[in-house]
Amino acid sequence: MAGRGNKSGDDGDGFDWVYGSGSPGGSDPEPTRRIPVQRRPPAEPYAGRPDPVGPRPAGPQPPPPAPPRGARRGRWSRPRTYLRLVLLALVLWLVYLVAVPLVAWNRVDKVDFEPSGDRPAEQPGTTYLLVGSDSRAGLSPAERKRLHTGDAESELTDTILLLHTGDGPTTLVSIPRDSPLDIPGFGVGKVNSAYAKGGTPLLVQTLEKATGLHVDQYVEIGFGGLVGVVDAVGGIEICPKKRIKDKDSGLNVKKGCQEVDGATALAYSRARKHSPISDLARVQQQREVIAAVGDKVLSPWSVLNPVRWWRLNGSVPDFFRFGETSGPVDAGRWALAMTKVEKSCTVPVARADTTWDAERARRLFGRIAEDRTEEITKDLCTATGLADD
Incomplete structure (x- = not known):
């Protein structure tokens, strides 16, 4: 250039x-x-297509590089998928727990229990009347024979309990079925006969007049109901203080704590001729059975086991009846209260024939009416109702 x-x-x-x-x-x-x-350097020749990157090194190869962030992965490799499945299972389980009782509740019979005429005024807290009817409705002849329930036409109240909940300790009072009380329109008679003479309203009226308590809610259970509930929860534990063999109820149990089925639990709650205090002994056994059932009903296994939950709720409509003013929430509150009884006793009686001790009974029911159950003393609340118990 x-x-x-x-x-x-x-x-x-x-x-x-x-x-x-x-x-x-x-x-x-x-x-x-x-x-x-x-x-x-020139690559060593080999058969086939030439390797653009040269010869492969000998020995173990390093793992392939991780996919770049944001690369698409399979559905089942994502933790979020499993989390969603767990949440879905929990939601379905909660729906099942709520739906089963609601379905059962739609089949429950309702009872018009409120009497007409004058009644005690509304009182603080809630007082439930629980009646164990000896009605055989729903029991086949074979079942009546197996359960020793006798006459298919009988309509008496084998168990009468008053349960009060409020600000103080939850209190359960047994009313002996042979208690002589004034039955409006019929004079003095055994309290359990009021049910047969005038149905539930007359029984409520008789008890309200005798106790001064306002009955807010009503629950009734038949013979088969107790058997069904006990069997649904897998049996309960009873602890008789002596061997009991009662022909009328069909009971035959040994002394000490033992697991029993529904038929035996029913017989235990009905047996009375094994004791000199008769009906007073029976009400103690009834409270023992009710407490044992309550513990099993609200145990975690009753809720976690879907079969038990289904059977438990399925046994309610056939043999339980509730007052017309009760809803599923009221029924649940009653069931919960039955498991939290802090004071349990028999109405004060003057002697073993179940005649009430008027003064002590007045003081007991007065404290309940005023929702001052924390002031109920031991002399007012004894197992048999007798003052020296």
Whole structure:
């Protein structure tokens, strides 16, 4: 190229202006350096297509690189999928727990229990009347024979309990079925006969007149109901203080704590001829059975076991009846209260024939009516109702 020759006159190639003169005395103080190029050794030939990356190293290979962040993964490899499945299972379980009692409640019979005429005024807290009817409705002849329930036409109240809940301790009072009380329109008679003479309203009226308590809710259970509930929860534990063999109820149990089925629990709650205090002994056994059933009903296993939960709720409509003013929430509150009884006793009686001790009974029911159950003293609340118990 013209004008770009070797100005020094040396024999060069004419490109010193690009690469420099190469001499220390050259005119370019920092000549451009040549960058050495390393030649790639030839790849060893092998059969097939040539490997573009050269020969593979021998020995174990490193793991493949992780997929880049945000790469799409399979549905079942995501933790969120399992979390959603767990949440769905919990929701379905809660729906089942709520739906089963509601379905059962729609089949429950309701009872018009409120009497007409004058009644005690509304009182603080809630007082439930629990009646164990000896009605044989729903029992086949074979079942009546197996359970020793006798006459299919009988309609008496084998068990009468008053349960009060409020600000103080939950209190349960047994009313002996042979208690002589004034039955409106019929004179003095055994309290359990009021049910047969005038149905539930007359029984409520008789008890309200005798106790001064306002009955807020009503629950009735038949013979088969107790058997069904006990069997549904897998049996209960009873602890008789002596061996009992009662022909009328069909009971035959040994002394001490033992697991029993529904038929035996029913017989235990009905047996009375084994004791000199007769009906007073029976009400103690009834409270023992009720407490044992309550413990089993509200045990975690009754809720977690779907079969037990189904059987337990399924036994309610056939043999339980509730007052017309009761709803499923009221029934649940009653069932919960039955498991939290802090004071349990028999109505104060003057002697073993179940004649009430008027003064002590007045004081007991007065405290309940005023929702001052914490003031109920031991002399007012004894197992048999007798003052010296």
